[in-house]
């Protein structure tokens with residue numbers, strides 16, 4: 211079967227990352243990210259003076275150093291992995307469907323932007339777009355901001371494409387199986403720790419109280435993986451990382467959990483961050499490096515980080531299935 215125009219295109223979305231591990235590039239990135247009302251929902255008159263007056267003066271230098279500690283030859287890990295995912299997804303779709311489906315990359319913040327990705331799909335002759343945010347668990351701070359960003363990117367267009375968006379895939383069997391398999395493989399190589407920690411990116415607790423299903427999605431993902439691994443209750447736990455700002459975030463906090471486990475007799479942990487489809491600052495620095503220091507300093511003996519699913523075969527095959535199921539009737 212051949213098409214003069216592709217039947218649909220995929221906009222693969224992730225958070226984005228600074229263009230370089232420098233103070234200026236990190237400042238530009240944080241300014242765009244932290245000005246998004248879906249991320250920080252305070253009124254602008256209240257938040258912008260704090261952001262511009264304090265945070266953007268202090269944080270960029272500190273965070274640029276952290277980015278330098280994880281940066282790869284080819285660029286930011288999040289960007290490099292996202293590009294590999296883009297290629298792998300296009301390959302998986304072509305081999306399943308027998309024809310090419312354009313897959314563009316768009317980031318919520320920084321480059322390539324959501325508008326860049328949507329323009330690329332338009333140039334490919336696409337009139338139907340499936341937006342696939344690489345966030346397994348829905349949160350207003352991530353997925354809803356993708357929705358806002360896509361709408362904003364299409365504002366200048368006279369002719370907008372037909373749109374669908376994946377809201378989440380936190381309990382899809384293929385996603386659970388990919389996580390389960392990556393943990394099993396890790397155990398085969400490194401042995402099994404006394405406890406498996408599922409560390410999800412945190413959000414303010416208030417967002418949950420106001421209706422964000424994110425916490426429920428996280429708890430469900432972890433329970434399904436633990437069930438698939440036949441892990442007894444005592445051998446796994448959920449915690450939440452990357453707290454930012456003053457108000458309470460989802461608990462228990464990952465750093466406090468790691469600091470307290472050795473005194474409760476847990477000397478070895480495996481830790482995985484299922485909310486991230488690609489390794490990034492928050493996994494490679496905060497969890498793989500920082501978490502290890504915290505745990506060993508508190509008396510822990512063995513600490514292993516299980517990498518994100520990244521462009522692994524099973525993960526990409528699952529994402530291709532997800533795309534095809536959402537594109538039903540789009541032929």
Ligand SMILES: C=CC1=C(C)c2cc3[nH]c(cc4nc(cc5[nH]c(cc1n2)c(C)c5CCC(=O)O)C(CCC(=O)O)=C4C)c(C)c3C=C
Pocket residue numbers: 225226227228240244249250269273286288345349351352411412413414424452454485486489490491492
């Ligand atoms: C200020 C509030 C923040 C909320 C809410 C938040 C939610 C959230 N974020 C991710 C995924 C990622 N976040 C990343 C970096 C990052 N996140 C925040 C703040 C919030 N995140 C900041 C300020 C930063 C930048 C780094 C820093 O200054 O500490 C990244 C990594 C980007 C990279 O370049 O590697 C990802 C990915 C999720 C999934 C989520 C809610 C579910």
Ligand SMILES: [Fe+2]
Pocket residue numbers: 411452
């Ligand atoms: Fe974040």
Ligand SMILES: [Fe+2]
Pocket residue numbers: 396397400401402403479480513514515
């Ligand atoms: Fe391990």
